[in-house]
Amino acid sequence: MKVTQVEFEVSAVKPAQYPDEVLPEIALAGRSNVGKSSLINCLIERKNLARTSSKPGKTQTINFYRINNQMFFADVPGYGFARVSKSIRAAWGKMMEAYFTERKSLKAVIQVVDLRHPPTADDQSMYQFLKYHQLPVVVVATKADKIPKGKWQKYLKVTKETLQIQPKDHLILFSAQTRQGKEELWHLIEEKLELKSPQ
Ligand SMILES: Nc1nc2c(ncn2[C@@H]2O[C@H](COP(=O)(O)OP(=O)(O)OP(=O)(O)O)[C@@H](O)[C@H]2O)c(=O)[nH]1
Numbered sequence: 711m712k713v714t715q716v717e718f719e720v721s722a723v724k725p726a727q728y729p730d731e732v733l734p735e736i737a738l739a740g741r742s743n744v745g746k747s748s749l750i751n752c753l754i755e756r757k758n759l760a761r762t763s764s765k766p767g768k769t770q771t772i773n774f775y776r777i778n779n780q781m782f783f784a785d786v787p788g789y790g791f792a793r794v795s796k797s798i799r800a801a802w803g804k805m806m807e808a809y810f811t812e813r814k815s816l817k818a819v820i821q822v823v824d825l826r827h828p829p830t831a832d833d834q835s836m837y838q839f840l841k842y843h844q845l846p847v848v849v850v851a852t853k854a855d856k857i858p859k860g861k862w863q864k865y866l867k868v869t870k871e872t873l874q875i876q877p878k879d880h881l882i883l884f885s886a887q888t889r890q891g892k893e894e895l896w897h898l899i900e901e902k903l904e905l906k907s908p909q
């Protein structure tokens with residue numbers, strides 16, 4: 711997709727605040743600090759529209775971005791951030807449950823994991839949760855720039871096996887720093903949005 715127009719739409723914590731379901735939507739899910747906001751910025755070629763931070767827990771609300779008046783990206787707060795209170799964690803769970811179960815315009819979820827490490831127990835729960843709700847998932851293993859090229863396949867295999875990625879879900883190698891995987895990911899997103907028929 712050629713991104714010509716990007717607008718920050720709204721920050722939401724509950725369904726009443728979500729944008730109307732007028733456009734197909736793709737959500738990001740992943741551990742806190744894994745690189746979800748960076749991935750959005752890379753896809754839309756904006757430096758810091760989706761706010762990123764070296765400190766985990768930057769994104770606390772569901773942030774919606776309107777792309778070309780064709781789709782929304784929903785940047786969802788990360789999970790697995792240990793230093794939050796139980797009440798915050800419970801609020802996060804409620805927010806996620808509401809979003810992933812009620813959002814009818816949601817076409818697919820990009821689950822972002824760190825290529826360098828085997829997916830965590832939280833990553834596995836998230837993938838299973840998404841599958842339970844029958845959502846198509848594209849798993850993106852990011853920060854590939856931190857691993858030598860010769861080891862990519864070995865690390866991808868660990869990601870695939872640990873998450874037990876279903877055959878119909880895709881796994882993509884990515885780096886927000888080198889833009890590796892950007893075209894492949896856009897291609898899949900367009901397919902999921904049904905803007906273009908699958909090949
Ligand atoms: N080397 C490298 N660093 C990355 C990459 N993607 C993200 N980062 C860095 O990882 C850190 C976290 O990135 P964010 O995009 O803010 O992560 P997030 O998943 O949105 O985090 P939360 O909003 O806290 O859930 C930042 O310091 C980024 O610069 C990548 O592909 N390669």
Ligand SMILES: [Mg+2]
Nearest residue numbers: 746747768769
């Ligand atoms: Mg973020």
